[in-house]
Each structure stands twice: as C-alpha cells, then as structure tokens.
Amino acid sequence: MNQPSTSATQNQQVLDALARCIAACEMCATACLHEHDIRMMVPCIRLDRDCADICRLTHAFIARSSDHAQHVLKECIEICQKCADECGKHEHEHCQQCAEACRACVEACKAYQK
Template identity: 95%
Template sequence: MNQPNSSATQNQQVLDALARCIAACEMCATACLHEDDIKMMVPCIRLDRDCADICRLTHAFIARGSDHAQHVLKECIEICQKCADECGQHQHEHCQQCAEACRACVEACKAYQK
C-alpha cells in the first residue's frame, strides 16, 4: 500500500518542479527581451523557450501516465541542463532564478527516472 502513495508523491514532486521551471523560463525570456543588449541574450531566450516547451510536454506526459514519459524525460533533462548553464552565465536576477529552477528540475527529473 505504500507504493501508490510514494509514487503519487514522486509524481507530484516532479510535476511541481516542471511547473516552476516553465514559469521561470517564461519570465526569464520575457525579461531578457527588455535588456539593453538583446543580441547578447538571444541564446538565453531561445533556450528559455525550448526549456519551457519541453517541460510542458514532459509535465503532460507524466500527468497522463504516458508510456513515452521516460523518453521525453531524457530530453527534458538535457535541455534544462543547457538552459541552466546558459542562464547561469548571466548576472541578471531573472537569469539566476531561471538557472536555479532549471537545476532543480533536472534533479527532480533524474530522481523520477530511478
């Protein structure tokens, strides 16, 4: 009887991390558009958008119990890590918050894979 509860808790933890990552990436991309040197922020904006999209897809697959969730999860981990690395290079508060959310998402997704 403990298995369903621990599984439900694990599902909720990864779903929460994915949702936080989506929000952080969307906010970061929007804030980057208002920076003085937008050209320098293009790689960050692109990764923010990619990361938010893969997190949305992963969230949906996990929430519905898709047989393909594990495959999508691998891509999510890869893109979130790249986004964390990119955002972590910038000193803007929104980038640092995004990098933190992405790193937390990577950890939650890896824990969910096990």
C-alpha cells in the first residue's frame, strides 16, 4: 500500500496527537477506577484501554513508516471517536479531558490520511 504524502510537520502532528491521546486515556481509566460508582464507568474504562492500545500501535506504525499504517489508522479513528463519545457523556474532568484528546487525535489522524 502506498504511504500518504506527508510532510515532517504532519507526521509530527499526528504522532504528538497520538501520544497525548494515549496519556489522556491512561489517566482517565485510572481516575475512573476511583470514582464512586465504578460500575457506571466500566464502558469508559474499557474504551480508554482500547483507545490507548490502538493509539500506541498506530504511533509505532506511523513512526516506522509501516506499509500497514493506513490499516491501523482507520481502526484508530473509529476507536478514538467511540472513546470520545463515551467519555463525553461523563462530567468528570478526566473524562472531558480524555474526550477532547480523543477528538483531537481523530482530527490529526484524518488529516494524516489525506
């Protein structure tokens, strides 16, 4: 598969967005474990973990210019959007910050695809 034509700046922007999303998701999942009603937070925690994992994989594939980066990028966009939607439902500061990082990651990944 052909690599997208990207500049070093675009490459760094997507890598930075992925790294911020990983950190936000990890922090959100940890903070969710300390919430009063943890059962209500289970879907959020699961998506946080899935999102952090797919962002780590996507980051690695893009960083090494893998021929398969575009495949994982599509999944990354989908999972980040689902995580943003779930975290956005909760009023906790950590969830709102995570939703924002996920949305920014979606936008950076979409821009990288073009």
